[in-house]
Amino acid sequence: MENKKISSAVVKRLPRYYRYLSELLENGIDRISSQELSKKMKVTASQIRQDFNNFGGFGQQGYGYNVSFLHDEIGKILGLEHNYNVIIIGAGNLGQALANYSGFVKRGFRISGIFDINPMVVGKEINGIKVLPVENLEAFTREQPVHIAALTLPKDQASKIAGRLAELEVKAFWNFASTDLNLPEHVVVENVHLAESLMRLSYKLSEKNG
Amino acid sequence: MENKKISSAVVKRLPRYYRYLSELLENGIDRISSQELSKKMKVTASQIRQDFNNFGGFGQQGYGYNVSFLHDEIGKILGLEHNYNVIIIGAGNLGQALANYSGFVKRGFRISGIFDINPMVVGKEINGIKVLPVENLEAFTREQPVHIAALTLPKDQASKIAGRLAELEVKAFWNFASTDLNLPEHVVVENVHLAESLMRLSYKLSEKNG
DNA sequence: TAGATTGTTAATCGATTAACAATC
């Protein structure tokens, strides 16, 4: 009973559905059709129904979808019912920004540690968490599980630290360093390449104008 | 003589090519075949050749591609020969992280202003730039062109400010607020939705394990 | 029951890969 593999195109869209459903919930709307959602999100109703049906029937003919139910189901698909411990490697501005963002905690991502190599930064407190030296990583992971590592450090150090963390059984990497990590098959990586994002914006700008 | 529209799949890949070519350049490699690049980047050689040929022939049969030439051509396609003035709206950690990142300036993105609504933050200096109150936006844009606005502020304020900036002729938005901006056709938007990115990582993690 | 809207199959469209002639 192998689950059919979900295409990455679909996975990319799921969090956006989740966001819109959260908003509908907040606005007290308890029911929506693919047609209505289609208008709001500017995608086709057909795509919405196809996407949801990858995971089974969440709707009801003649009625549409129950917002709260659909919201929770997509949350489960995304794994948001878990509580994950996240460590941040690199306590620069970006690391601090992540550490201070309350939205993550709300979704079950708890910042359990912040690490840096710079002795000037070690010991500093960010959002109530003391920055530890990277030498402590081994001891730290022995004491409590680390589910996700956010890499907010310069690219030349990223690969090495990531490899070291993979050895320590960290299974997921949120990579902000502008390099491609080369890690074992069994770990998962999500890249946030800001420099590339800005270049895409630049491209769109050039394309539009001169 | 209408240019053929480049698919967004191709545009997404261009900055990654650019990054790899920059690295090759740094390592003093002056020539590469689609085959070799294919191995490094883990994409097919066929795709590489197709992608490049959207913009004309950059290579030479029997030889491959000249790294420096290809690098510069892709840079031009991405619009990196321009110098853009970027303003940052929201001087929180994320705004500060962008303001302090030296990589952007290197690629021609100059931070020309930082704005915030919070009077406690206004006046503070970030990377040598004084934070201005958002009330100054109109006067500021009258004095110097603003090409790109980075929106690093809470989602409930983002749409309103974006609309106001669009009125002031800002043509490009780098949106970090977790909302979809609804702006006129002629402006371009690049979204960086960190919460969504983290959910995708969570999905991959669930998919892989339990 | 009649109307609405899903779930799902079929048709279309677009992107990726394969293959090879052109050519350096």
Added chain:
DNA sequence: TAGATTGTTAATCGATTAACAATC
């Protein structure tokens, strides 16, 4: 000239959209 590798056409694969029967 022979070998290598591009540029490009053709084949395949996958994703999106359209259509409609099932059903609430």
